[in-house]
Every structure is written in C-alpha cells, then in structure tokens.
Amino acid sequence: MSFSVTEPSTRQKWVAGILVVGYALITMLPLLWIVATGFKSSTDSIAYPPKILFEPTVEGYVNVFTTQTRLSNDMAEEPREDLPWYEQLVREKGNTIVGASRYSERFFNSVIIGFGSTFFAIVLGTAAAYAFSRFKVPLKDDLLFFILSTRMMPPIAVAIPIFLMFRNLGLNDTHAGMILLYTAINLSLAVWLINGFIDEIPIEYEEAALIDGYTRFQAFYKVVLPQAATGIASTAIFCLIFAWNEYALAVLLTSGTAQTAPPFIPTIIGVGGQDWPAVAAGATIFLVPVMVFTILLRKHLLRGITFGAVRK
Amino acid sequence: MAETVIDRAARATPPVMAKKVKGLSDRAIAWIFVAPTIFILLAINIFPLIWTIYLSFTNFRVNRPNNAIEWVGLRNYERILGDPDVWITMQATAHFLIWTIVCQVLIGFTLAYLINKKFRGNDLWTTIIVFPMMLSPAVVGNFWTFLYQPQIGLFNYIVGFVTGADPSSFSMIGEVSLAPWAIVIVDTWMWTPFVMLICLAGLRSIPDSIYEAAECDRASKWRQFWTITIPMILPFLMLAVLFRGIENFKMFDLVVQLTGGGPGNTTTLTSIDLKREAFEKWRTGYSSAYAVILFVTVFGLASIYVKALNKVKQR
Numbered sequence: 071m072s073f074s075v076t077e078p079s080t081r082q083k084w085v086a087g088i089l090v091v092g093y094a095l096i097t098m099l100p101l102l103w104i105v106a107t108g109f110k111s112s113t114d115s116i117a118y119p120p121k122i123l124f125e126p127t128v129e130g131y132v133n134v135f136t137t138q139t140r141l142s143n144d145m146a147e148e149p150r151e152d153l154p155w156y157e158q159l160v161r162e163k164g165n166t167i168v169g170a171s172r173y174s175e176r177f178f179n180s181v182i183i184g185f186g187s188t189f190f191a192i193v194l195g196t197a198a199a200y201a202f203s204r205f206k207v208p209l210k211d212d213l214l215f216f217i218l219s220t221r222m223m224p225p226i227a228v229a230i231p232i233f234l235m236f237r238n239l240g241l242n243d244t245h246a247g248m249i250l251l252y253t254a255i256n257l258s259l260a261v262w263l264i265n266g267f268i269d270e271i272p273i274e275y276e277e278a279a280l281i282d283g284y285t286r287f288q289a290f291y292k293v294v295l296p297q298a299a300t301g302i303a304s305t306a307i308f309c310l311i312f313a314w315n316e317y318a319l320a321v322l323l324t325s326g327t328a329q330t331a332p333p334f335i336p337t338i339i340g341v342g343g344q345d346w347p348a349v350a351a352g353a354t355i356f357l358v359p360v361m362v363f364t365i366l367l368r369k370h371l372l373r374g375i376t377f378g379a380v381r382k
Numbered sequence: 383m384a385e386t387v388i389d390r391a392a393r394a395t396p397p398v399m400a401k402k403v404k405g406l407s408d409r410a411i412a413w414i415f416v417a418p419t420i421f422i423l424l425a426i427n428i429f430p431l432i433w434t435i436y437l438s439f440t441n442f443r444v445n446r447p448n449n450a451i452e453w454v455g456l457r458n459y460e461r462i463l464g465d466p467d468v469w470i471t472m473q474a475t476a477h478f479l480i481w482t483i484v485c486q487v488l489i490g491f492t493l494a495y496l497i498n499k500k501f502r503g504n505d506l507w508t509t510i511i512v513f514p515m516m517l518s519p520a521v522v523g524n525f526w527t528f529l530y531q532p533q534i535g536l537f538n539y540i541v542g543f544v545t546g547a548d549p550s551s552f553s554m555i556g557e558v559s560l561a562p563w564a565i566v567i568v569d570t571w572m573w574t575p576f577v578m579l580i581c582l583a584g585l586r587s588i589p590d591s592i593y594e595a596a597e598c599d600r601a602s603k604w605r606q607f608w609t610i611t612i613p614m615i616l617p618f619l620m621l622a623v624l625f626r627g628i629e630n631f632k633m634f635d636l637v638v639q640l641t642g643g644g645p646g647n648t649t650t651l652t653s654i655d656l657k658r659e660a661f662e663k664w665r666t667g668y669s670s671a672y673a674v675i676l677f678v679t680v681f682g683l684a685s686i687y688v689k690a691l692n693k694v695k696q697r
Contacts, residue, residue: 087501201415227673254426
C-alpha cells in the first residue's frame with residue numbers, strides 16, 4: 071500500500087471503530103428489546119427489574135394472530151382436549167377473553183395497499199420519468215418542481231378535502247381509495263428517482279436501437295428498461311416502505327375494512343392495558359420485512375430518502 | 383464492456399435524436415407517458431389543496447353536512463393568528479425542531495466523521511445504525527411508551543443504573559418538564575442516521591488531493607478540519623437540516639403514539655393540534671385555514687432557505 075497523508079492511522083481507526091460500534095449497540099437496544107419482548111410471557115414483560123434472561127414463549131405471537139385471542143375464565147376451567155395447540159397454550163396461561171384479533175387482516179391490508187400502490191406508482195412513474203428524461207416536455211422544470219412540492223404538505227392538511235372527496239366517491243375506507251392515495255404520494259418519489267436513473271443511461275443506446283428499426287416503444291422497453299432495472303427496483307422498495315409505514319392518512323381515512331397495520335398495532339389491548347408481548351410480536355413481524363429491505367437497499371439508501379438530491 | 387458495438391454505432395450517428403421513427407410520434411408518446419401522472423397529482427394533491435383554501439374562507443363543518451356553507455372571509459385566519467394557544471403550539475414545534483436538528487446534526491456528523499476513518503467492518507455497522515430510520519414511526523413511537531414506563535421500562539432502568547436515580551421516580555412521558563425531551567430523544571434516535579448518511583456522502587465527496595496540498599503547506603490537522611472539511615461539508619449539512627426541518631414540521635405519527643400531545647399540551651405540535659381541530663372538533667373551515675397557514679409557512683421558510691443554500695453551494 072502506498073503512503074498517503076489522508077489515510078487514518080491505526081490508532082484513529084480503533085478509536086473510531088469502538089465509538090461507532092458503541093453507538094450502534096445503543097441504537098439497536100430498543101429494537102432488540104422489541105424482538106425479545108415478543109418472546110416473553112406477559113408477567114416477564116412487565117417484571118422489575120427488566121428481565122434480560124427469560125424463558126421464551128410464543129404466547130405473544132399466538133395472542134396477536136389467533137381469531138379467538140384468549141379464552142374466558144369459565145372456558146379455561148373446564149378441561150378440553152379438542153382445542154388446537156395455540157389455544158391450549160393460551161389456556162394454560164389462564165388468560166381471559168378480550169375479543170378477536172384482527173392483526174392478520176390488517177397485515178394483509180398493508181400487503182395489498184403497499185404492493186398495489188407501489189405497482190401503480192412505479193408503472194406510471196417510470197413512464198413519466200422516461201418522458202421527462204428523453205422528450206421536450208413543455209414546462210418540464212416547473213412540472214418536476216410541482217411534483218416535488220407535493221411532498222411539503224403536511225398529510226393532515228390534505229386529509230380534510232380527501233376525506234370529503236372520498237366520501238362523495240364512495241372510496242372512504244376502501245382498498246381502492248388507499249391504493250389511489252398512496253400511489254399519488256409515491257408518484258412524486260418515483261418520478262424523481264427514476265428520472266435520475268434514466269438520465270444516467272447514455273441516449274446513444276436508444277439511438278442505435280432506433281437506427282436498427284426499433285419503434286420508440288421497443289427502444290424504451292428493450293433498451294432503456296433493462297438498463298434502469300436496478301434503479302427502478304430500489305425505487306419500488308422505497309415506495310413500498312413508505313406505504314408500509316404510513317400512519318397519519320391511514321388513521322384518518324380508514325376505520326375498519328381497509329385499515330393497515332400501523333394504526334392497528336398500538337390498539338392491541340390486553341387485560342389492564344397494552345398486551346406488550348402481543349404488541350411486540352405484531353411489531354416484530356411488521357418491522358422485519360423493512361429491515362431486510364434496508365439491507366438490500368443500502369447502496370441506494372441515500373438517493374431514495376433524499377429524492378436523489380444527494381448522490382452517493 | 384466499455385467499447386461495445388452499440389457504443390461505436392452510437393458515436394457514428396449525429397447527436398440529435400432521429401426525428402422520424404416508426405409508430406407513434408414522440409409528442410404523442412410524451413403525452414401518453416406524462417398525462418396519467420399529472421392527472422393523479424392534480425386529483426389527489428392540487429385539487430384537495432385548492433379545496434382546502436376554499437374551505438378556509440368558510441365556516442363549514444364536516445359533521446353537519448346539511449348546514450349551508452357560509453362565506454366568512456378572513457375571520458378564520460384572524461382567529462388562528464390571534465389565538466395564544468396556537469402560538470404556544472408553534473413554540474412547542476419550534477422547540478422540537480431546534481433541539482432535534484441540533485442533536486441530529488452534532489451526533490450525525492460525528493458518526494459520519496468516525497465512519498469515514500474507514501475502520502474494518504464500517505459498512506456493516508453503518509447499516510445497523512440506519513435501521514431505526516426505516517421503521518414505522520407510529521409502531522416505534524408506541525413501543526417507546528413501553529420503554530419509558532417508570533417502573534418496568536428499559537429506558538428508566540438504564541438511566542437509573544447509570545445515574546443512580548430511582549427508575550420509578552420519573553416518568554418521561556408523564557411529566558410536563560420531561561415530555562418534550564422524551565420526543566426529542568426518540569426523534570433523534572430515529573433520524574440521526576439520516577443526517578449521518580448525508581454527511582458521509584459529503585465527506586466522501588471531498589477529494590484527497592486537497593488534504594495532501596494542505597499537508598504540503600504544513601497546515602495542522604485542526605486547521606485542515608476547519609478550513610477544508612467544514613466548508614466543504616456545509617452544503618450537505620444544510621441540505622440535511624432542510625429535509626429534517628420539513629419532515630419534523632409535519633411530524634405527526636411518532637408524537638401522537640408517544641405522548642398523544644400530552645401531558646397537558648406540552649407536546650402538542652402543530653400537526654397534532656390541526657388533527658384535533660379537523661377530526662375531533664370537526665371545525666373544518668377553521669382547520670383548513672390552519673392547514674393553509676402551515677403550508678405557507680413551510681413553503682415560505684423552505685424557499686428562503688433553499689436560496690441561502692444555493693449561495694453556499696456557489697461559493
């Protein structure tokens with residue numbers, strides 16, 4: 071290795087490494103605590119001092135998923151053999167009934183609305199981004215700025231008229247309505263990011279294709295799309311993560327049928343307050359996909375979260 | 383890979399795109415491609431915004447749809463700007479904004495500076511640090527109420543363990559003096575990685591040759607830091623502040639789940655206040671005016687700030 075004045079010394083590297091690792095461990099603590107709480111029994115979860123070592127149980131996961139969340143006291147008293155294993159487990163803990171869990175339904179709503187809105191945002195966004203990148207669109211810069219500015223509005227500010235509009239159109243608390251809404255919000259991100267990715271593809275590729283007798287459409291999907299594929303894929307994951315995590319509009323515009331998981335998880339209530347193992351179990355299941363995506367995305371992370379304003 | 387047949391063929395052609403191609407004309411394709419996006423944004427963003435502006439001049443209430451919509455002119459705006467409670471909310475928001483930005487910039491920049499020392503495994507730890515930012519603020523906020531429990535919460539236990547205080551003697555989200563700091567801590571935990579990533583991009587964009595030249599001139603490390611690193615990274619820092627500022631001005635989900643605006647009104651940020659007016663008190667006209675004021679404020683401040691940012695960039 072050649073000598074360089076900018077190369078940090080070994081000692082500097084050690085100090086930096088220890089400090090960063092220390093911060094990372096502290097920052098991980100709440101997340102690890104969520105995962106651990108999901109595997110605790112309800113008594114262990116509220117023990118004092120907080121329990122680091124505990125006997126793991128899937129009680130929380132059972133409680134968050136089963137339709138019959140818990141059995142009532144009188145049902146628990148009479149011995150029964152016909153119950154499935156998860157209800158046996160709940161019964162052994164002597165819990166009482168608090169109503170049906172709708173977690174799986176809400177989770178499924180998150181999947182439908184998340185993937186649906188991502189799909190439309192990506193399809194429409196890619197088309198628009200291509201047009202902005204390759205054609206003379208009148209007022210191009212103004213349109214792009216207008217698209218970006220839609221992100222400055224607090225979601226609550228547009229929630230009132232959207233609430234009124236959706237009510238008139240019969241879209242309140244429907245999957246279609248939420249997909250439409252999140253598509254609109256994700257479109258701005260999709261157009262900006264994909265526009266950046268397409269701008270980086272040399273225009274000469276398409277020209278060569280056009281000379282070979284391709285139509286414009288063919289040149290678009292046979293030459294440009296494959297080149298932009300990784301960029302489009304990472305944009306899609308960003309759109310999905312946004313729709314997945316969105317809370318304000320979901321809580322204001324949905325009440326039942328189309329409600330996603332983020333407004334639902336905090337409402338998981340047990341006997342006497344929140345059932346923390348169940349909340350933690352629900353949260354863990356909900357957070358894991360995003361953590362996996364984060365690992366996949368780390369190269370595009372900065373571009374995605376800043377609308378491409380900073381390129382790494 | 384660099385010199386493919388396509389490359390050579392491309393260079394042989396003139397740089398202007400061929401005008402005549404088979405199929406639809408370019409103009410038609412441009413329209414077909416852009417129109418749906420513009421249409422959706424008009425329908426879901428601009429139309430509601432115009433509707434909000436219209437409603438802000440009326441005394442309409444969503445929960446009384448049969449009442450005639452009455453035009454009240456600027457009365458809603460006068461009432462909001464003359465309401466001391468609104469100004470208290472604005473102060474709480476400003477307090478929240480200032481402290482989160484200060485904490486996030488200081489910690490985020492330090493982390494980026496350290497990570498830039500290129501120690502082994504820095505990519506792995508960077509990815510781990512970034513996790514909180516990608517999670518759902520509402521879910522995370524809700525779980526932090528558990529961590530903040532006086533008796534059983536991990537946060538109080540650790541603070542008690544480190545400082546020797548009794549963990550059950552204070553409640554981060556239950557006490558007027560502590561609640562604002564409770565939300566600053568969680569927001570900093572969640573969003574410091576964002577500032578860190580931007581700073582890291584900034585640090586990596588500074589060419590080594592500048593430091594080498596400074597070294598030749600025998601500039602001290604300290605001097606190099608203040609005359610090279612800081613000025614070069616300033617535009618990136620300002621961009622991070624802009625993004626965090628806009629996002630935190632809109633802050634809703636995290637704080638609603640964490641404190642719900644309480645205790646009292648100590649953590650009632652503008653978005654939360656707006657939500658109460660619009661969806662609990664159902665004062666639609668009034669809250670529309672509130673929304674317009676907020677939007678104009680963000681938009682105005684952001685525009686002024688972007689001008690300053692561009693000046694720094696040009697230097």
